[in-house]
Amino acid sequence: MTKNARDLSFADRLSKMETSSTLAVLQAADRMRASGIDVIDFGAGEPDFPTPEHIKAAAIEALEQNFTKYTPAAGTAELKRAILDRLAVDYQTEYRPEEVTASAGGKQAIFNAMLAILNPGDEVLLPSPYWVTFPEIAKFAGATNRVIDTESNAFVLTADLVAQHLSPKAKLLIINSPCNPTGRAIPCDEFRKILNLAFEHDLYVISDECYREFTYAPVTPYCAGQLVTDGRDRLLIVGTLYKTYAMTGWRLGYALGPAAWISEMVKIQSHSTSNPSSLSQKAGIAALRGPLECVQEMLAEYRRRRDFLIAELNRVPGFECVLPEGAFYAFPNIKGFLKQSGLNGSKAFEFELLKEGHVALTAGQSFGTEGYVRISYAASMDLLQRGMERIRAFVERYP
Ligand SMILES: Cc1ncc(COP(=O)(O)O)c(C=O)c1O
Incomplete structure (x- = not known):
């Protein structure tokens, strides 16, 4: 039986389950923000667009028509x-x-x-x-x-x-x-x-x-x-x-x-x-x-961001990134930089970049692959530009 500090006992099936490490980064970034630090967040895995109007309207209508009970x-x-x-x-x-x-x-x-x-x-x-x-x-x-x-x-x-x-x-x-x-x-x-x-x-x-x-x-x-x-x-x-x-x-x-x-x-x-x-x-x-134009517009914007981000990442010394075909993540190989900087793995990079460079991203180790980091480009072009400047400045601090 698993016990915690207060001696509550929890089911064995939970003993191997870990808290989401992508959430851990978000929480650390939130704490820094709460203390007044401007953190650029590339950790989130969610679209930064608002829900399209016709979808919101359907929910409002359902509410007004009291469609508020159990369904199958x-x-x-x-x-x-x-x-x-x-x-x-x-x-x-x-x-x-x-x-x-x-x-x-x-x-x-x-x-x-x-x-x-x-x-x-x-x-x-x-x-x-x-x-x-x-x-x-x-x-x-x-x-x-x-x-x-x-x-x-x-x-x-x-x-x-x-x-x-x-x-x-x-x-x-x-x-x-x-x-x-x-x-x-x-x-x-x-x-x-x-x-x-x-x-x-x-x-x-x-x-x-x-x-x-x-x-x-x-x-x-x-x-x-x-x-x-x-x-x-x-x-x-x-x-x-x-x-x-x-x-x-x-x-x-x-x-x-x-x-x-x-x-x-x-x-x-x-x-x-x-x-x-x-x-x-x-x-x-x-x-x-409903209409699919809203999806097409979002897709075109994500594509523009992807092209910008991958080109920028490949300009950072010690980084390499292939062009991803989908989703809204880049997963650059940072092994060159880790070797040169002496940072001990992608978690150390994630930690130091957040602390010193004020950019949140997620270590590849969290996804079972060392030597890489995940950057979500579900963020505006402006944030991507500023975030990449910070990443470059952080990397350049190492000899
Ligand atoms: C690969 C993958 N599958 C499933 C999900 C779950 O999505 P949902 O929010 O619809 O539960 C996510 C969310 O990040 C995901 O990245």
Whole structure:
């Protein structure tokens, strides 16, 4: 049994779970701000745009019409239809209403999905660098993580890499493309190969597509559900509305997958949070059925920031950064600078840069990969410019 200083005793299943290290940076930056220091924050993983007006209006209307009661745990039929229709139009996917559920954010869908299939002793194949939440949910479920290091292929997962990590205990493969924290996207043909390999080996697959809409031309976004027909009974797709439509606080995500898996997930949800907020569901329908210009505008702005940031990062001595195809993160290699400065790893860099340079970012170590840092460019051009000036000035202080 785990005990804390006050001798309260907590469940064993929590003993291996760690607090999100991306939140830790945000909290440290908040403390500095509270003491009057102007910190530039590249740690946040959320859009800096406001929620579009027509989406807000739908929530206000729902409130005025007293749409404020319980809905089915998996979301209303109207919302499920809107999710299915949006994906069918954009990606030609074919799913039925019993193969979709809404949730309080993509995170809850992933949590439910993993809890529904993992037993103690199972292994999760987890490409690194990974979003910090994946390994923690696996541990919570009593499973272990078998990490697939993708650094050798510039952080793009391949079927060969998966093949090298297969094991008799492996039950689930997690894929996140475009990826948090690297922004890299797996080419569509390679993704298909990975899925076919996984299904040949009876693996379940969660395709976390929360950044799917943040894919920059000439690369085109796709949904795993359109890539395979055989094996779809083991494939679960997770999406979120908040990244796409700048709806961070609304907490609305979804999952598409085999009816049996979805129904077990809904069972878990029905005994925990029940339905996602009724108002958010109405807002979500407006987002999914509404004009797409707002998404295109945000995307164009993110692309402009990406191009600026990557060029700037490659000018910093000891930094190297490949051009990410998606999401809103850059993941520069800072090994050259670490070596030259004597700083002991990406955590030390994160700490010193915040303390001395007043810029918050996240150490690669938090995502399972040392020698890199994650910079979120969900920040205005002005902040990116000023932040990069501070980073350069910080780096130049070292001989
Ligand atoms: C890779 C990845 N998946 C899922 C999520 C969860 O998103 P939501 O806020 O919809 O729960 C995030 C959020 O940062 C993410 O980065």
